[in-house]
Amino acid sequence: MPHHMPLGGRASRPPFDLDIFHRLNALLLTNMHGFSARYVAGGYMMNGEYIVPNPDSDHESVGALRLSLRTGRWIYFTKGHRGGDPISYFAHTFGQSQIATARILAAELGAD
16 A cells, blocks of 8 residues: 555545755745745844744734744744744744645745
């Protein structure tokens, strides 16, 4: 049985090519500030980081979500969430899985 077939036997989406995942992360890192400003509004740059006051609330908790524009590592202090690459950052902010987010971004950026 192919690995992308669930136990019930119904076909699912084909597996996501991890090579595309790596290429997409590299592409996103080339312009993290631009992509962050485009997809996660309300942030600002400081010391090589994109900082969003508090993406889940109306109150302004300074620096609640911080993203390193050089490495793609991020932390959401308010909730204790963190990740190590741009796709995990956008997945968190979009509220989607990393694979779903990678598919959306790859199609939008022409990297699929």
